[in-house]
Amino acid sequence: MDIQHTTLLIIGGGPGGYVAAIRAAQLGIATTLVEGETLGGTCLNIGCIPSKALIHAADAYHQAHHFMGDSTLGIHVESARIDIAQTVRWKDGIVARLTGGVGALLKKHGVKVVRGWAHIVDGKTVDVTLDKSVAQPMRIQGEHLLLATGSLELGLPGMPFGGRVISSTRALSPDSIPKKLVVVGGGYIGLELGLVYRKLGADVTVVEARSSILPLYDEELTKPVATSLRKLGVQVHLGSKVQGLNVAGDAVRVLDGAGRESELAADQVLVAIGRVPHTHGWGLEKLMLAMQGRALKVDDQCRTSMHNVWAIGDLTGEPMLAHRAMAQGEMVAEIISGKRRHFAPAAIAAVCFTDPEVVVVGQTPADAAKAGLDCISAHFPFAANGRAMTLEAADGFVRVVARRDNHRIVGWQAVGAGVSELSTAFSHSIEMGACLEDVAGTIHAHPTLGEAVQEAALRALGHALHV
Amino acid sequence: MGIHVIKMPDIGEGIAEVELVAWHVQVGDMVGEDQILADVMTDKATVEIPSSVAGKVLSLGGAVGQVMAVGSEVIRIEVEGAGNYKSELPPAPVNSAQAATNSVASVVAVEPAKAVAIGAASAPISAPAPAPVQPALQATAARTTKAPVALVRAPGDKPIASPAVRRQAWDLGIELQFVPGTGTAGRITHEDVQAYAARASQSQAAGAVDQRYAQRLDEQTVPVIGLRRKIAQKMQEAKRRIPHFTYVEEVDMTELEALRAQLNARHGKARGRLTVLPFLVRAVVLAVREHPQINARYDDEAAVTTRFGAVHLGIATQTEGGLMVPVVRHAETMDLWATAAEVLRLAEAARSGKATRDELSGSTITITSLGALGGIVTTPVINHPEVAIVGINRMVERPMIRNGAVVARQMMNLSSSFDHRVVDGLHAAEFVQRIRGYLESPATLFVE
Numbered sequence: 001m002d003i004q005h006t007t008l009l010i011i012g013g014g015p016g017g018y019v020a021a022i023r024a025a026q027l028g029i030a031t032t033l034v035e036g037e038t039l040g041g042t043c044l045n046i047g048c049i050p051s052k053a054l055i056h057a058a059d060a061y062h063q064a065h066h067f068m069g070d071s072t073l074g075i076h077v078e079s080a081r082i083d084i085a086q087t088v089r090w091k092d093g094i095v096a097r098l099t100g101g102v103g104a105l106l107k108k109h110g111v112k113v114v115r116g117w118a119h120i121v122d123g124k125t126v127d128v129t130l131d132k133s134v135a136q137p138m139r140i141q142g143e144h145l146l147l148a149t150g151s152l153e154l155g156l157p158g159m160p161f162g163g164r165v166i167s168s169t170r171a172l173s174p175d176s177i178p179k180k181l182v183v184v185g186g187g188y189i190g191l192e193l194g195l196v197y198r199k200l201g202a203d204v205t206v207v208e209a210r211s212s213i214l215p216l217y218d219e220e221l222t223k224p225v226a227t228s229l230r231k232l233g234v235q236v237h238l239g240s241k242v243q244g245l246n247v248a249g250d251a252v253r254v255l256d257g258a259g260r261e262s263e264l265a266a267d268q269v270l271v272a273i274g275r276v277p278h279t280h281g282w283g284l285e286k287l288m289l290a291m292q293g294r295a296l297k298v299d300d301q302c303r304t305s306m307h308n309v310w311a312i313g314d315l316t317g318e319p320m321l322a323h324r325a326m327a328q329g330e331m332v333a334e335i336i337s338g339k340r341r342h343f344a345p346a347a348i349a350a351v352c353f354t355d356p357e358v359v360v361v362g363q364t365p366a367d368a369a370k371a372g373l374d375c376i377s378a379h380f381p382f383a384a385n386g387r388a389m390t391l392e393a394a395d396g397f398v399r400v401v402a403r404r405d406n407h408r409i410v411g412w413q414a415v416g417a418g419v420s421e422l423s424t425a426f427s428h429s430i431e432m433g434a435c436l437e438d439v440a441g442t443i444h445a446h447p448t449l450g451e452a453v454q455e456a457a458l459r460a461l462g463h464a465l466h467v
Numbered sequence: 468m469g470i471h472v473i474k475m476p477d478i479g480e481g482i483a484e485v486e487l488v489a490w491h492v493q494v495g496d497m498v499g500e501d502q503i504l505a506d507v508m509t510d511k512a513t514v515e516i517p518s519s520v521a522g523k524v525l526s527l528g529g530a531v532g533q534v535m536a537v538g539s540e541v542i543r544i545e546v547e548g549a550g551n552y553k554s555e556l557p558p559a560p561v562n563s564a565q566a567a568t569n570s571v572a573s574v575v576a577v578e579p580a581k582a583v584a585i586g587a588a589s590a591p592i593s594a595p596a597p598a599p600v601q602p603a604l605q606a607t608a609a610r611t612t613k614a615p616v617a618l619v620r621a622p623g624d625k626p627i628a629s630p631a632v633r634r635q636a637w638d639l640g641i642e643l644q645f646v647p648g649t650g651t652a653g654r655i656t657h658e659d660v661q662a663y664a665a666r667a668s669q670s671q672a673a674g675a676v677d678q679r680y681a682q683r684l685d686e687q688t689v690p691v692i693g694l695r696r697k698i699a700q701k702m703q704e705a706k707r708r709i710p711h712f713t714y715v716e717e718v719d720m721t722e723l724e725a726l727r728a729q730l731n732a733r734h735g736k737a738r739g740r741l742t743v744l745p746f747l748v749r750a751v752v753l754a755v756r757e758h759p760q761i762n763a764r765y766d767d768e769a770a771v772t773t774r775f776g777a778v779h780l781g782i783a784t785q786t787e788g789g790l791m792v793p794v795v796r797h798a799e800t801m802d803l804w805a806t807a808a809e810v811l812r813l814a815e816a817a818r819s820g821k822a823t824r825d826e827l828s829g830s831t832i833t834i835t836s837l838g839a840l841g842g843i844v845t846t847p848v849i850n851h852p853e854v855a856i857v858g859i860n861r862m863v864e865r866p867m868i869r870n871g872a873v874v875a876r877q878m879m880n881l882s883s884s885f886d887h888r889v890v891d892g893l894h895a896a897e898f899v900q901r902i903r904g905y906l907e908s909p910a911t912l913f914v915e
Contacts, residue, residue: 341637344633403652408654433629437651
């Protein structure tokens with residue numbers, strides 16, 4: 001068998017894998033990247049990017065729809081119509097541009113990209129099946145093996161994907177908008193897509209097993225989202241368990257907290273209950289690596305339990321975020337090149353692109369209390385922010401959490417339209433070890449939503465100017 | 468609705484001030500009658516301050532660690548009816564959202580006019596003190612700017628450094644947790660990393676930093692408060708006032724050990740096992756009958772020594788918080804097992820913080836022992852205003868010459884200190900020899 005040799009062999013061309021490949025190539029490491037699907041992974045193809053494209057389209061349509069009625073802005077349109085096939089084509093165009101861009105970047109840096117499915121032979125060797133028709137797989141050996149296979153959508157055991165039951169991947173490429181959509185899971189994926197479908201005209205019902213939507217966040221943060229869901233007419237069933245489809249297959253059987261069973265009619269059922277590390281089906285078990293739950297166990301340099309076998313991204317568990325995978329990928333490439341690096345971020349921002357958006361960076365007041373930190377926290381409402389009013393987006397707030405003793409900021413949270421962009425400032429202040437006084441003493445441009453960031457810091461110091 | 472002010476009660480025995488050691492309530496809490504509000508510490512005993520009324524806590528009169536005068540305001544409670552507090556000024560509004568979660572220090576800051584400055588214990592408390600208690604933050608900030616040496620983080624605190632500084636440290640092979648941070652809030656700067664690298668290369672000319680021999684520049688400031696402050700004051704007082712002299716004698720414990728083993732074998736199960744201590748207590752009780760000037764307290768200001776018929780024996784006891792001296796009252800009335808039981812009970816009370824003021828004061832002579840760590844010789848510090856302290860050293864088998872032959876004997880030293888102003892060397896020596904006699908011939912302990 002013909003064996004190809006390389007220094008760094010990467011399995012998976014998602015955000016983690018392709019960034020690792022680019023950085024490694026920049027550092028002069030011979031790199032081969034194996035990817036069976038389109039480059040860009042979940043993020044570019046079936047996750048972050050397409051969902052944001054659809055959210056934008058749904059918002060625009062919803063706005064146009066809104067202008068058919070009485071608009072405070074004085075804008076009126078006769079009718080709003082959406083050609084969903086065109087919307088999907090537009091979205092696919094963005095995805096194609098971005099994935100094509102990744103390919104170009106890899107090529108430019110001299111990364112060898114192998115199209116095909118990798119199957120692990122041993123800790124240094126991988127067989128790649130290029131095509132089912134070719135009997136002989138290609139064998140590649142690398143000094144370093146970087147595993148970046150990502151994660152898969154978790155299905156419900158009693159309700160496998162297929163027919164009316166769709167995954168988020170399917171939901172991102174709709175042929176048409178169903179009349180009635182039941183979303184199983186009130187996390188960020190379910191809510192983002194549920195809101196898209198609602199704004200595109202579907203009757204949407206969200207079923208969540210836990211007692212609140214976005215169960216990882218506190219009530220203060222989720223309340224504006226819950227209010228918005230109600231205003232938009234999205235039904236939410238909390239504390240309810242999905243039992244499966246009914247016999248006819250046209251409704252979801254739901255058991256509520258009191259033990260009553262009911263049926264929710266559904267033309268489509270979107271199951272969005274989370275993602276699991278992609279650890280099976282490609283020979284990983286042969287390496288018998290140490291696991292942490294369902295994820296691969298790695299140390300603060302992304303080393304697995306086997307020498308020179310590395311793992312990054314969703315494969316290594318929560319938080320399953322593209323920007324975490326990218327940072328890990330960059331770091332692993334630098335370590336392999338001989339630099340001393342550790343994965344030691346002060347905070348990793350998490351963003352929900354719901355309506356309104358939710359950003360969480362660092363510790364919430366509850367996290368801080370749990371960690372035994374004596375903290376102060378303060379929030380500044382967008383209702384007191386001029387820019388928010390001009391955007392008709394006065395819902396929500398910015399909240400800061402800082403240590404009481406030295407005022408070092410340990411967390412930022414925000415809810416509101418467009419707050420995802422504030423995550424940059426949040427992460428930056430935490431990574432720099434900023435104190436409340438640093439943010440309070442920085443002139444923030446007027447009129448911007450970002451003024452709420454400065455005002456929250458001022459308020460924590462006891463002298464907010466505009467509230 | 469009225470306001471009821473609870474003042475620091477007079478705890479007795481001429482105590483003018485106490486230290487606040489714990490709050491059991493916070494601003495905004497509802498309290499019931501007799502509910503414990505706070506713990507204060509007198510000499511060495513902790514006393515609970517109960518509420519005399521039911522109502523809602525409006526403000527706290529001091530911060531933990533603060534020394535407060537008797538009669539000063541402890542707490543302000545909103546009660547049904549008129550209350551006992553009148554003021555032309557309306558009570559300061561309490562910011563319930565924040566105050567409820569605030570620490571005591573900042574709660575005090577809400578009402579600075581009534582607060583007492585930390586450390587200003589001797590200031591007249593009834594008059595509104597002008598200096599408000601510094602919120603913890605300001606105090607910390609002031610200390611940071613004064614201290615020339617960078618703050619070293621508390622254990623478990625992550626080092627705070629910007630991504631660029633982290634990268635620089637990694638490039639230099641420096642672990643950030645060892646680098647002191649001079650920046651605001653302990654941030655590690657580029658300069659800190661460079662300075663650390665320079666020191667490391669100085670102290671370790673070749674190769675990487677060997678942590679075993681790493682130069683350490685960390686400092687830890689430990690406030691001397693509470694029991695530790697009391698101990699410090701008492702020790703200082705004793706050493707400043709009393710010209711100590713220490714007399715060491717060795718005691719052959721072989722016979723006493725044999726007796727002790729017999730008694731423990733026979734009665735150990737029913738009456739509890741005996742240590743050496745009850746025997747020594749009995750020996751001291753008997754010895755002071757012949758040397759009454761040893762069982763005394765010396766009031767040097769009044770120029771009076773008071774000799775006591777009763778023997779109230781202080782037993783130096785190590786607790787988690789520090790040294791305490793619970794007192795076996797009327798040791799002269801107790802047999803070996805009663806003594807042993809009382810010592811055990813008091814030690815437990817002291818260690819669990821349950822010892823009362825009575826159990827921690829009034830001793831006339833003190834015994835100190837470190838057990839197996841007793842060493843060969845100690846120089847015990849007298850428990851002022853007593854005039855003598857008897858220290859037990861380690862018991863060990865030693866070769867001794869008896870009747871011209873080398874034999875193994877259980878030997879133990881007694882290191883005893885005396886107040887030379889009122890105890891002469893001869894009398895001290897006779898006293899210790901007396902104790903030695905009792906211990907070496909234990910039968911004499913019981914035959915009088």
